[in-house]
Amino acid sequence: MTRLLPGGVALAILALLVGGALGALLWTAPAIDLGALWADAYLRHVISFTIWQASLSAALSIGFAIPVARALARRQAFPGREAILRLFGLPLVIPTIVAVFGIVAIYGQVGLLNRLTAALGLPTQQYLYGLPGILIAHVFFNLPLAVRLMLPVWQAIPGELWRLSAQLGMRSGQIFRLIEWPLLRQVLPGVAGLVFMLCFTSFAVVLTLGGGPASTTVEVAIYQALRFEFDLGRAVLLALVQLLLCGALIALGQSLARPVTLAPTPQRPHDRPDLAPLGGRIADAIAIAAGTTLVLLPILAVLYAGVTGPIGVVLGDPRLWDAALRSLGVALAAGVLSLAFGWAMLLTSRELRLRRYRPRAADAIEVSGSAVLVVTPLVLGTGFFVLLSPIADVFALALVLVVIVNAIMGLPYVIRVLGPPVMRVAEQHDRLCASLGISGWNRFRLVEWPAVRRSAGLALALCAALATGDLGAIALFGTQDTTTLPLLMYQRMASYQMEQAAVTALVLVGLCLLLFVIIERGVGGRGRA
Missing domain, CATH: 1.10.3720.10 (MetI-like)
Structure with missing residues (x-):
């Protein structure tokens, strides 16, 4: 039973977060x-x-x-x-x-x-x-x-x-x-x-x-309704329309596939x-x-x-480095959370598929991790806004909410990249581990991690890089005190400070690529894919 616990806990937390956000939308939605x-x-x-x-x-x-x-x-x-x-x-x-x-x-x-x-x-x-x-x-x-x-x-x-x-x-x-x-x-x-x-x-x-x-578009209309018009009813209505349309499109695609x-x-x-x-x-x-x-x-x-912009002026601006540190923190936190949740769900899915012979239950777990693609960051963020605004200062929790949204959005990538090696290592080594009595930490250290290390590094690097450049969630919740690099760059473009925006773009690209390479090589090492 303990082998089912990691995925069960991850699924429960995911259901609480996504279900709570969507439930808040439905509860507050006008007829x-x-x-x-x-x-x-x-x-x-x-x-x-x-x-x-x-x-x-x-x-x-x-x-x-x-x-x-x-x-x-x-x-x-x-x-x-x-x-x-x-x-x-x-x-x-x-x-x-x-x-x-x-x-x-x-x-x-x-x-x-x-x-x-x-x-x-x-x-x-x-x-x-x-x-x-x-x-x-x-x-x-x-x-x-x-x-x-x-x-x-x-x-x-x-x-x-x-x-x-x-x-x-x-x-x-x-x-x-x-x-x-x-x-x-x-x-x-x-x-x-x-x-x-x-x-x-x-x-x-x-x-x-x-x-x-x-x-x-519907996504931008949701953002405008919340940030500029403060029309919660319209934002909720648009979020539900977006959710229904995305669900219908995915169902249509599945039927045609x-x-x-x-x-x-x-x-x-x-x-x-x-x-x-x-x-x-x-x-x-x-x-x-x-x-x-x-x-x-x-x-x-x-x-x-x-490289031809005012590099010295922009690099000397403390707002740039504050935003870069926030982006780095958001990226690492979201990547680690997404990897932990995805890995836990895959372990439970593997247990159900290979040892308990319940492939449908295993498929349901993996599909639930990928189904978050139906819920866009703006829809999820709107749900959190509606859910938390009566009891907390949503903008004070901006970075926490941005981390949560990006971690959830990264789950499909983790499941896609990490799923095959996690399944393959069990198929190849389960009987040997059982005969040698290798389990728990020793199994993870000696068998699991060397086999999935490269894929885990790639999944973590991909999630972190995507979170570094994300504008959707931070545009909804961000303030002057929680500005990340993408939001800072958008603000400079919106105020026609194109030269400063150019240098900010270069820093953002450099941070994304550097983070991707360091994580992929540092975590992935030379393990087998």
Whole structure:
């Protein structure tokens, strides 16, 4: 029974936190009349715009990602390919507010493109703030993700098919239509659904690039209702709408999902027959160059603006270091909490699956850890605000609440990264440990930790890095005394202190990367994955 205790305690605390927040929303919510809700022009516009921008963002991200992924799959051995794949991993971990700054530096009114346009004697354009800016930012973040998720499709195509297509003299278009597309369309619903959800719940991008009420999403409307209008009823109503829409979208995605095996095939490899034509090489070069440029330019803009900005002035500002220390404390606390909760749940799940033969109960525990994706940070934060405001000063508890929200949001990553090695070590060593009488601390020290150390380091580093750059929870609860680096950077951008914001962005990126590397190598060491 004691083996079930860690996960039971973690689940109870998680249920208390998330259930308490959601229960507070339901308890305080006004009677929801869907007809009246849709009759409210503002709410109708916010919901419609949220769905519209997420749909456009997903369509553009997937539409541009397909030719880039296909080009990378076709060209397996060109200089810089591995560097491009690594570059495509950066938007997944770079703080959103930092990337937004880079996008403004490229596409803003005084950005690189407008400066080049002015140098050519052409009129400059102001198009960034509003729907165009939101779409540009979402494509920046989600095109690399979609490319990395779709690349395994081509690895799963047997070499025999390439030999057959060569014997039949198939051209590139025929190969795509008859070989690649049938497999690609099986994974597209899942990839598109994930990208849509990320765009649907986007907060920092819309907050900074939305440009006004006409481009407000549900997430930003919740924030505005609480922080600016102090309209608790509207915030609760919007949070419940967000929760219902996210739940419905995830349920729809699950119903459309089909299991697809995308492991590399064991057959003898064979070159594609459409590699040699000049037109294909030019098209692939253009696709790869365009995708790389889209991702690389904002990152280079952040680095350039940071190193050429007023470094001495910003680094001499004590507010920067206070904010950096708070961000560091939030990141470490949230990462450790998330890792502890996730590990405890996985241990109990493993016990139920391997020793008690209750796979459904084990699945339920793991799904409950991932189900928090339905509850966005703004929805969870609104629930905590409603729950605690009658009995405590919510803003005095800001950093504690930010740690809790980020720890909960990190659980799906911990379960995904740590789950396979935790299960594998039990499958491989349970009988040996039982025969040698190794248990408790000795089992953890000698068997468990060496086997899962690298994965634990990666999970902790990922959660800490994501918490370092999070703007959602701290934007809701933050004050002058609890400002973190992302909030400080947003405040400087909002007050048009772009040079100071550039240096702050450089410090934030440096802190994220340094924290990630130190934790991954320090905790992960050289253990087996």
